[in-house]
Amino acid sequence: MPGSGPRITGCTVVTGDRRAVADVLAASYRAHHPGHGFTVLAADGDAVPARLGLDPDEYHRLVTCHAGADLADVLRPLLVRTLLDEYDVVVLLDPEAEVHAPFEDVSVLAAERGLVVAAALLEPLPDDGLEPAQVPGVFDGFLAAGQGARPFLDHWAGQARLRSPHRTEPTWRWPDLAAGVFDPLVVRDPGLAVGYWNLHERSGPPKFLVFRGYDPETPWLLTTDCGHRPRVRLSANPALRALCESYGERVKSTEDTEARYQAFADGTPITTQMRQLYHDTWSRAEHLRHTPDPLGRVAEKLPPHPFGEDGGRAFRQWLAEPASPLDAATGLTRLAAAVWLARVDLQAVFPHPRGADRANFRQWCATHGAEEGIVPEWAVPAEPPAPVPPVPDFGVNVAGYLTAELGIGEMARVTQRAIAAAGVPMVSVVEEHSLSGSVRTGLAAPDDVGAPRFGVSLLTVNSDFTRLILDTHPDTGAGRYRIGLWAWELEDFPAKMHDGFTLVDEIWTPSDFATRAIAAHSPVPVRTIPVGVPDPGEPTRDPGPVTQFLFIFDFNSTGGRKNPWGVVEAFHRAFPGREDVRLVLKATNGHLNTPAVERLRRAVGGDPRIELRERYLTVTELGALYAGTDAYVSLHRSEGFGLTVAEAMVRGIPVIATDYSGTAEFFGSEHGWPVPYTMTDVGPDWPPYQPEGRWADPDLDAAAAAMRAVADDRDEARRRGQAARAHILRTRSTDTAAAWMRERLTEAHQTWLAGRPQPAPQRHPLVAGARRALRPVRAAARRLGVTS
Incomplete structure (x- = not known):
């Protein structure tokens, strides 16, 4: 009896250009469920913010990011959640459905279970090469939500809002994810959620049929989604053909309205790339607003949406301005850069749109980009400014x-x-x-x-x-x-x-x-070049009872080359069970190199004697770290120079380092302990280094012996550290480097002066005028045979 059960309403969400199909659905649902309500939400209608409790600016940001079916996806969970304030159960249906029989018994289950979904398939799709080869979703076309579904709806709303406008997954993707977390009741009623993807397995009249992809203008096709080898053909199923034609007539008898939020006030279309740019900026701002950034970056200012009182001028200006100093220097607009980044074909033809291909890419934007409607005239890259000529002065x-x-x-x-x-x-x-x-x-x-x-x-x-x-x-x-x-x-x-x-x-x-x-x-x-290593002054050593070893590195220089786990392994081999030693690993950019960080932490294995200090240090903090260090250890596989090794040496710290590559040119046994090595392949995991390349594999037993030598004879270690400082100051001084720099830069300047174009000589205007005046005289002389 009406009123004796839960209060139930149906609903769907469409944009104005699909209003006709929603009206057919609403009429058919009410005809078979006379005691229910039904809500059609126009996703691009004026009433949406008030109906869903959205701030108008928030809503306008949503319609900037999302359009059409994508916008409907974003608003579906919000509508269901809002209607649950008025009803006990809300039934969400695909807008392209038509109801042929009541299914209130299934909907009532949501009052108890919280969430009810319909299985899209009752058995696996045949492997017969016909279309569709896969279903749009595990659950499709139907969802009934009771009060217990609110956590799921909150989750769905959050995920849908952040999804990219370029998404490729099916429309009902998020309800598919409900099963693992929210435990919905899955009904396998053969009359529910019937569509082109399961008609081959369903018999009997459907309770509702989803006409997704059916076009009344091409009534011979069940769906445009399966136009090549459809599993279900209308020509072979007269009853289905009659249902489709009847549905098509009803759709044509109702009227769509014009989709809104598709263009600027002047009619310029808001393209998918514009929406993607806005979405990405909004997502980054939201992420940085709620998640601490390891580099201390703050959320960028959210750009204005195009639906304010200014008619979108500020949004247009944002699209037409450069997104970075790099783009500012080369005239590339934010929108043109985004179009290039989204198009593999453009990247192939114009690999350097900010450099060598700048003029050609600009020409493409002004012609083909404008013709395709993706780069309006106001977003075409600017003509690059003329280069500023250098002054002739030395510098x-x-x-x-x-x-x-x-x-x-x-x-x-x-x-x-x-x-x-x-x-x-x-x-x-x-x-x-x-x-x-x-x-x-x-x-x-x-x-x-x-x-x-x-x-x-x-x-x-x-x-x-x-x-x-x-x-x-x-x-x-x-x-x-x-x-x-x-x-x-x-x-x-x-x-x-x-x-x-x-x-x-x-x-x-x-x-x-x-x-x-x-x-x-x-x-x-x-x-x-002779690298000049700055002298920080006479070192202040602060030796304590514990012998401290130090290694400083950047994970962006690749963990494979820096080899911090080699340092840890050598430390473990050197000091099993010994408590008077300590190893400090000072690292940066681990947040960008998680696999390498995890490998290092596993190597450390919770050893309390080893500290992994993953942050930037102030100058004072770094000085204190060096002051408490007894030896610097670098078991690198290769170094172009090895600046941290040189910086340790100039501070009077003895070094234990691989005896290979750049460091071997300024470091030897009198300054520390060179570690022997064998050569090994780089392998595939350490770009930018070629996998077939070769680098050193330091002898970890020899490194362990060197560490023990430091810990067991700290006087000798200090002596080698003093020798290291004297050697660096003698061979790598800033004065030596300065003399070399001045000489070479002078030569380069002279080469440049000799090779630059020389301006054409300027003639005095009186001389030029006299020569012009003499031309008739000379011509007459030539006619008379007189030479001059």
Whole structure:
């Protein structure tokens, strides 16, 4: 009897352009469930924020990210959750369904179980090569929710809101995930959720039929989703054909309304790429707002949506502005960059849209991009500015990651200090954006930051980032003599790095080891610089009762090359059960290298004598760490130079290090304990190093013996540390490096001056006028045979 059971309502969600199918569903549901309500929510209607309790700005952000069926997906769980405030059970149906018989008995079950779903298949799909080959979802077309379904609806609403507009999974994907967590009641009624995916296994009249993909304009096809080899053909099933044609007539007899939120106020379509950009920015902002960032980044400001009082001007401006300093330097708009990133074909044709292919990519955006409706005229990349010519004065532009806390950034700063000590005028060109998502750029910018001025540029990045630096800061390269400061840690410089040769006029490296590797392939000169190791002053040692070993490394330099687990294993072999020793591993960027971090933690094995310090340290903290260290241990497989080894030595700390590659050029047995090695393959897990490359495998037993020697004879360790400091100060002084830098930069400047185009000589206007006046006289003389 009406009123004796739970209060039940049906519902569906559509956008205005699909309103006709929803009206057919609503009428058929009410006809077979006279005691129920039914709600059709127009997803793009004015009443949505008030109906669902959404802040209008929140709703407008949603309709900026999502459109059509995607928007309906986002709002479905919100509607069901809202209707549960008025009803005991809410039945959610696919809008393209038509009800042919009541199913209240199934819906009532939701009042007790909380969540009821219908199985899309009762048996596996036949493996017969026909369509569909898989069902849209495990549960499809029907969901009944009682009060107990609220946790599931909250989960579904959160997940749907964050899903990408480019999603490929089926419409009802999230209810599929309910079974493992929320324990729905799965009904296997053959009359429920009948559609093209299961008609082959269902007999008898359906309680409701989902006409997903049926188009009244092509009534000979059951669904456009299966147009090649459909398992169910209307021509073979007259009863089904009659149902489809009848449904089509009812749909055509009702009216759709125009879909809203599809365009700017001026009619420019809001494309999928625009929605994706907005969605990604919103998702990042939400993530950073609720999740601590390991690099201390804060949530970026959410851009304005296009449906405010300004008619979308601010949103359009956001799309048309550069997304980064790199794009600002090259004129690339946020939307054009996103279109390029989303299109594999564009990436193949224009691999460098910010550099060598900039003009051609701009032309594509202005023509084909505009014709395809994906790059409006106002989002076409700007014409790149004309390069600023360098001044003829002596000096150098130093470009690189000058504020980044990573090895290549520190090598750049060491080189800058030597240039400054040489008295060479310098401009610092800081690049941060391309690394801001992976490493911290928290060091103070140099005082001499500015636009490139001089005719010589020193690019302090490796070969594979040279093009990026030149694209980001084009005046660094335009018309300049370019020097690349490169390092490489294997004996062979791989072919994939050779593109950088075309971008520089000469190459500097920090070691003869790296010079040999690169020079074997280089068409330009390769020179080894004398790296000047700054003197922090007379070391203050603070030896305690415990012998402390230290290793400092960056996981971004690859755990395989730095080999921290080798250090841990050598420590364990050296000191089983011994309590008067300690090992500190100071690491950065572990959050970007989880497998390597987990491998290291497993190696440590909870040993309380080993501390893994995974954070950046202040200068004071680092000084205190060095002061309490008795020996520095680097069991690397290869180093282009080995700056941390040199920095330990200049602080009077003895070193235990692999006797291979760059470190072997300034470190020997008089300064510590060189560790012998054998050569081994790199293997596939440590890019950018080629798997077939070779590097060292240090002898861990020898390393363990060296550690014991330090712990058992700390006086000898201190003596070798003092010898290490004296050696570095004598051979790697800043003065030596400064003299070399001045000499080489002077030569580079003279080469640049000799090779730059010379301006055409300017004639005085009086001379030019006199010559013009004499032309008739000369012509007359030639006619008379008179020569001059």
